[in-house]
Amino acid sequence: MPRILIFGDSNSHGTVPISWLGQSDRFASGVPWPDVLADRTGMTVIAEGLPGRTTVHDDPIDGGARNGAAVLPALLLSHTPLDAVVIMLGTNDLKPRFATSAFDIAKSVERLVTITRSLTPAAKVLIVAPAPVSETGVLADAFAGAEARQRGLAAHLAAAATRVGAAFAEAGDYAQVSPIDGVHLDEANHRALGEGLAAHVTALLSAPPKARADRPAPDPTAPTAPKTLARAVPPEWVDYNNHMNEAFYLTAFSDAADQLLDWAGMDAGCVQAGASVFTVETHIRHLGEVNIGDPLRVTTRVIEGGGPKLHLWHELHVESRLCATAEQLLLHMDLSTRRPAPPPEAVGTWLAQAKAAHAPMPLPEGFQRHVGQART
Known part of the structure; x- marks a missing residue:
């Protein structure tokens, strides 16, 4: 049975849309989109989602082990062997405290793919562009300016996927954030995202290895390195x-x-x-x-x-x-x-x-x- 690692933030963790700062409710098992994905595909899906996780940044305010690049190696080695890794990060990078751009977020995700390939070279990779955020509710100040900074993010992530030979999908094609806080998915959108990404993961695992260059084969008995x-x-x-x-x-x-x-x-x-x-x-x-x-x-x-x-x-x-x-x-x-x-x-x-x-x-x-x- 294929083993899939989901590397994400609060939307992969299953955080409920929040109505007041400090709320930390989580959907019951079976509701978050990684659980839906497992149910639809029959695969072993390991959800490693952490609220507040960034791609490559230490959080100077909330602290914690939120730097994705710092913890990814341990998670990959803990769960190996893996057939695929799904990376859906970048939402928290949009917070003004990180002062980053859509292009840099995509380059940061590209770095995560490089880490993944170095430690689990046999695993295929799917990059998922997060669902666009909305500056509303109690998280409006935490994500001030995010709507402008996220413009072009999906296109930059798609280009990054092409550069590193990863598959690509957009969460926004299947799910929208809740109007309650503008960041998190509600139960219906978790279900829609899990169902939508099931086809991408199935296609990823059924695809052949990357194509080789069309270079004529040398004589293996030739005394020089080809x-x-x-x-x-x-x-x-x-x-x-x-x-x-x-x-x-x-x-x-x-x-x-x-x-x-x-x-x-x-x-x-x-x-x-x-x-x-x-x-x-x-x-x-x-x-x-x-x-x-x-x-x-x-x-x-x-x-x-x-x-x-x-x-x-x-x-x-x-x-x-x-x-x-x-x-x-x-x-x-x-x-x-x-x-x-x-x-x-x-x-x-x-x-x-x-x-x-x-x-x-x-x-x-x-x-x-x-x-x-x-x-x-």
């Missing part, structure tokens, strides 16, 4: 230093590993049949600056392959400059048991041939290096 990625750095990969953000180095190396596995035969059909890989560890070294528009080229060498373990060495170049390396350890998995297992025979043969072909190459500088500098 080129597994070639692309220009897109504008959306920029960071505050105006160069490639560190999160997208992992994206590039992950795509390179996917390409190698696709060549070996671990395609969508293989995964649907129950054979996949889980990432155990990735060590990235940043050796040179990469700018927007630069032509990336990644080569991937098989250090260990053919059995349950897959040990890869990636090198990222911009023209002749080595700008980053990644050492990656993965395990072949039987998805029916969520336990390590030998790969399918054809996949194992291809990877074993690549390992043998790459073995005579000298070990690269930085191989098996831990984080830290050598003592001098």
